[in-house]
Each structure stands twice: as C-alpha cells, then as structure tokens.
Amino acid sequence: MPHHTTRFLTRCIVAVVGLLSSGCRDATPTMLEPEASRTASTPANCDQVRVETTATLGTIEYAPGQFTVGALPFPATVGGVSGVLGSIVTGLDPSGKTAQGAQHLTLIHFFASEQGGFTTMDRAVCAPAGKDAGTCRVNDVLTVVSGTGVFAGAKGSFRNHGIIDFNTNSLSVSLQGRICHPSL
Numbered sequence: 001m002p003h004h005t006t007r008f009l010t011r012c013i014v015a016v017v018g019l020l021s022s023g024c025r026d027a028t029p030t031m032l033e034p035e036a037s038r039t040a041s042t043p044a045n046c047d048q049v050r051v052e053t054t055a056t057l058g059t060i061e062y063a064p065g066q067f068t069v070g071a072l073p074f075p076a077t078v079g080g081v082s083g084v085l086g087s088i089v090t091g092l093d094p095s096g097k098t099a100q101g102a103q104h105l106t107l108i109h110f111f112a113s114e115q116g117g118f119t120t121m122d123r124a125v126c127a128p129a130g131k132d133a134g135t136c137r138v139n140d141v142l143t144v145v146s147g148t149g150v151f152a153g154a155k156g157s158f159r160n161h162g163i164i165d166f167n168t169n170s171l172s173v174s175l176q177g178r179i180c181h182p183s184l
Helices: 003-025
Strands: 046-063 066-071 074-078 081-094 103-113 116-128 135-149 155-165 170-180
Touching (some): 046 074, 046 155, 103 135, 116 155, 135 170
Antiparallel strands (some): 046 066, 046 170, 081 103, 103 116, 116 135, 155 170
C-alpha cells in the first residue's frame, strides 16, 4: 500500500478514536442518555441497546468505485433484531499545526438486517492514547437519522467509547443507548 494511503488511513482511524474519546470527558446528559432515562424505565416502544465487541477496520466501497475507511460490518442485535453494524468515515478534520492532535471525524453508522435497518450521522473525536502513536481513544454520540422496515420512523441515539489500534486495524466497541420505533 502506498505510504500516503497508509498515512491517510491512519489519520482517519485516529480521528474516529478521538471523536469517541471526547464524549467520555463530558458527564452531562446527551440525546443518548437523557436525564429522565437514568431513573425511568424504557418506554414500551423502545429498546436498550448494548454492544461490546472488537471490530475490524478496513476499506469500504460505499458507492460504485468510491471507497473510504470504516468499521467492517460485524454481528449485532438491536431492538431484538439480529443483523450487522458498521461505519464509514465521510469527513476528516485534523487538529494541530501538523495534524498531530486529535482527529475529528464525520461518520455514518449503519445497521442492516433482513427485517430492516437504520443509519446514524455523527461526529467523533479520536485522541492520542498513551505513548503508542498507532492507537487512539475514540468517543462518539450516534444519532439515528433514518430507518427502513421494522426501523421505519426509528428515533434514538447511542454513545460509543473505544480504542482504535492502527497496528492491528481493530476497534474496540462499547456502544450503548436506546432505539425507539413503532414495531418494537
């Protein structure tokens, strides 16, 4: 792989990790975790979601001949529906005079199953994690923006915290939140 491509992929991954890690620093409630949800039960048409796994980072073709970096689809269950969850990086905004600081990413996450799916729009921060330049902490809040099938009209959000390791092209995923839709 050409050096400039490797460096770009590394920056993309670092950016995702940083975005996710910035979400951990803020203890204020977000759309993912409204104040009321900390003590109230989940409404009847909503489902709590928790995904803990390790995903593989790779190149994803999101349109014919158009490629980007993202988390390759991995098995997940959302709202009692089994499918796959993945992401693509749609934008990158490095910080620091020489792009040595946190990387700010724009992402789309997607869940797909035979019963339907949904997409999210989000921004993540990927901040350096320790002394290894090949790893970063990522924090992200994912907001559901569209759905199909049983997820038509879905609303909700998730928070993800993880570590991106460019040395192994892996991402630890610790995603939790809530999705609400009429079919639940």
